[in-house]
Amino acid sequence: MKLKHIVLLSSTTLGLLWSCKTPAVQVTNTPSPISKPKENQGFYQFLNDDPNASPFVAKKEPVYGQNGMVAATHPEASKVGVEIMKKGGNAIDAAIATQFALAVVHPAAGNIGGGGFLVFRDKKGNTYTLDYREKAPEKASRDMYLDEKGNVKAGQPSWYGHLASGTPGSVDGLEQAHKRFGKLSWKQILQPAIDLAENGVALTAREARGLNRIKEDLLKYNPGKTYFIKADGTEWKEGELLIQKDLAKTLRRIQSEGRKGFYEGETAKLLLAEMNKGGGIITQKDLDNYHAVWRDAVVENYKGLKVITMPPPSSGGIALMQLLKYVENYPLKKWGWHSDSTTQVMIEAERRVFADRAKWLGDPDFVKVPQKELLSQEFLKQRWQDFNFDLATDSKKVSGGAIPGYESMETTHSSFADKEGNAVSITTTLNNSYGSKVIVAGGGFLLNDEMDDFSIKPGHPNSYGLVGNEANAIAPNKRMLSSMTPTIVEKDGKLFMILGTPGGSTIITSVFQVFLNVVEHDMNMQQAVDALRFHHQWLPDRTTFEEGGFTPQTLQKLLGRGYKMESQKNTIGRMDCILLLPNGQYEGGADVRADDTAVGY
Structure with a gap:
C-alpha cells in the first residue's frame, strides 16, 4: 500500500497504516518553550520532500497599492x-x-x-x-x-x-x-x-x-x-x-x-x-x-512583533496569542513549512488552546475571563508539560487548564x-x-x-x-462566544500586517497559520493566504487538512506518532490580508479559495 494514494484517512485506514508504519523519527535535545529558534529553511522544505507537490491550494498573483x-x-x-x-x-x-x-x-x-x-x-x-x-x-x-x-x-x-x-x-x-x-x-x-x-x-x-x-x-x-x-x-x-x-x-x-x-x-x-x-x-x-461596546485590545508580542487582536467575547485574540506563545521558541524556520515537527507542535498547541477556550472564555460582562493567567508563561509551561514528540497527546486526557484562585461561575x-x-x-x-x-x-x-x-x-x-x-451558557442580554480573530500586527512601531478570515472554529487556526507563513516561512502575503491549511480543535480528536497539504513522508511520520489525519476536499478559511512592504507599498492577499478580491490604488 502506498501512502500517496490515501485521500481520506478513516479509522480503518489508520489501523492499516499503523500496522505497517515506520518508526517515529527520534528527536533529541527537544527545545522547550524557552529555547531559541534556529536558522531558516523556509517552506520550500515541503517541495524537497516531494518535488511534485505544491504548497498552494492554487496560485494567485499579489495585488499592490x-x-x-x-x-x-x-x-x-x-x-x-x-x-x-x-x-x-x-x-x-x-x-x-x-x-x-x-x-x-x-x-x-x-x-x-x-x-x-x-x-x-x-x-x-x-x-x-x-x-x-x-x-x-x-x-x-x-x-x-x-x-x-x-x-x-x-x-x-x-x-x-x-x-x-x-x-x-x-x-x-x-x-x-x-x-x-x-x-x-x-x-x-x-x-x-x-x-x-x-x-x-x-x-x-x-x-x-x-x-x-x-x-x-x-x-x-x-x-x-x-x-x-x-x-x-x-x-x-x-x-x-x-x-x-x-x-x-x-x-x-x-x-x-x-x-x-x-x-x-x-x-x-x-x-x-x-x-x-x-x-x-x-x-x-x-x-x-x-x-x-469599545473594549481594550489583546496586545502581546511575538519575536518583537506587536500583535493587536480582539478580546472576549471573541475567543480569537486570546487563543491566537496562546498558540503563538506555545510555538514561539521552536525552530519552525529550520524545520520547514508543514514538516512533521512544525505540524506537531502546532497541533498540540491547538489541542490545548481549544480546551481552554471551552472552559474559560465567554462574555466578559457576565463571566470573569482570566486573560492574564491564560497568557502567562507559568500557565502555558504547565499546560505543555505532557507534550511528547514521540506520541500524540490524547484529547480525552486534555481539559481546560487549572488556574489557581480563579472562581468559576458563515x-x-x-x-x-x-x-x-x-x-x-x-x-x-x-x-x-x-x-x-x-x-x-x-x-x-x-x-x-x-x-x-x-x-x-x-x-x-x-x-x-x-x-x-x-x-x-445562555443568559438574557449576554453575548455569545465567537471564534472571530480580526488582527493587526506592528513591526518596529509601524503597521506591518492585517489579518482575518471567516470559517467558524477554523478562523483561529487559519489566522495562526497565515501569520506564521509570513513571519516564519518567508512567504509573501498572497502565498501565505494561498498555502494549504490544516485544523485541530481539541474535540473531535482529529486533524483535518486541505487535500495535498502534507507530503506522504510527513503524513507517515505523523500517523506513526498516533495523529489522526483526515484529508478533505473542502477548503479551510477565506483569508483577506494586507502586508506593508519595506518600500512603503501595500500588498493585498485575497483568498484564491473563493471570490475574495484585493484592490489597491
Whole structure:
C-alpha cells in the first residue's frame, strides 16, 4: 500500500497504516518553550520532500497599492471600499461602506442582521476594538433549546428559524465606528450599497450556487416570500442580476436616520412582525437596549512583533496569542513549512488552546475571563508539560487548564489600509451560511443564527463541533462566544500586517497559520493566504487538512506518532490580508479559495 494514494484517512485506514508504519523519527535535545529558534529553511522544505507537490491550494498573483488597499470577500465590495478612499475617506469609512455593500452582494455572510468585531489601529499607533456581537434576547433562557428530559430538541432550533436569532449589532456598531473615526458623511458611505441593491449585482458563480443550494430552506422558513428565488422558479446562473428593492429601502432608512433607521421605526416594526410570525423572541426592548461596546485590545508580542487582536467575547485574540506563545521558541524556520515537527507542535498547541477556550472564555460582562493567567508563561509551561514528540497527546486526557484562585461561575472578513497608515481589520457574521435562513418580510435582510454559538448544553457540540461550558451558557442580554480573530500586527512601531478570515472554529487556526507563513516561512502575503491549511480543535480528536497539504513522508511520520489525519476536499478559511512592504507599498492577499478580491490604488 502506498501512502500517496490515501485521500481520506478513516479509522480503518489508520489501523492499516499503523500496522505497517515506520518508526517515529527520534528527536533529541527537544527545545522547550524557552529555547531559541534556529536558522531558516523556509517552506520550500515541503517541495524537497516531494518535488511534485505544491504548497498552494492554487496560485494567485499579489495585488499592490501605494495609497490604499482593500481585501474583502467579494470583488464589488472591495471596489466600493477603494472608491471611498479615493473620495477622501479613511480606512474606517472604507470599512463601513464595504460592510454595507457586503450585505447586498454577499448575503451568505455580509449582513445588517448579524454582528461582528472591529480592530482599528490609527496612523499614530493608537489601537481600539469594537464589539458589536449579537446579544441573547431578554426572553432567552439557559435551557431554551432543551426538552423536558434535558436533551437538545430535535430540528436544530438554534440553527434554523426565528428562535435561532440574537439581537443584531451590525448597524449600531458601524454607526459608532463612523461617529468616532469617520471622515466622509454617513450619506456618502451608505450610497454605494443602496445603488447595488437597487440596480442589482451580477452573481458570481459561487453566489449563484449558494442561492440554489438553500432554495428549499428559503421556501421552508419564508412561506409566501420570494426573496432570493427567481420568479420562474429556475436556478440562478453566473452573471444574472440580483436586485433587492426591499433591502434598498431598508438601507435608505439607515442612511437617513442612522441607528434609528434600523432599531426603531419602520425597519424595527418589520423585524418584530417577523419575530411574532415565526415564534422568535426579539422585542423592541432588545432593540432599544442594544449598544456596541469599545473594549481594550489583546496586545502581546511575538519575536518583537506587536500583535493587536480582539478580546472576549471573541475567543480569537486570546487563543491566537496562546498558540503563538506555545510555538514561539521552536525552530519552525529550520524545520520547514508543514514538516512533521512544525505540524506537531502546532497541533498540540491547538489541542490545548481549544480546551481552554471551552472552559474559560465567554462574555466578559457576565463571566470573569482570566486573560492574564491564560497568557502567562507559568500557565502555558504547565499546560505543555505532557507534550511528547514521540506520541500524540490524547484529547480525552486534555481539559481546560487549572488556574489557581480563579472562581468559576458563515462569517466574512475584510482588511483595510489607507494612505495615512490607518488600518482596520473587521470580521462580521450571520454564523452559518445565510444565517437562520429567515428573511425579514418587507425588510429584505437575513437574520442570524448566532444563538447556536452559545453552549446550549454543557459538553454538547455546536454546528462547528465546538464544545462549550458554563462560561458560555445562555443568559438574557449576554453575548455569545465567537471564534472571530480580526488582527493587526506592528513591526518596529509601524503597521506591518492585517489579518482575518471567516470559517467558524477554523478562523483561529487559519489566522495562526497565515501569520506564521509570513513571519516564519518567508512567504509573501498572497502565498501565505494561498498555502494549504490544516485544523485541530481539541474535540473531535482529529486533524483535518486541505487535500495535498502534507507530503506522504510527513503524513507517515505523523500517523506513526498516533495523529489522526483526515484529508478533505473542502477548503479551510477565506483569508483577506494586507502586508506593508519595506518600500512603503501595500500588498493585498485575497483568498484564491473563493471570490475574495484585493484592490489597491
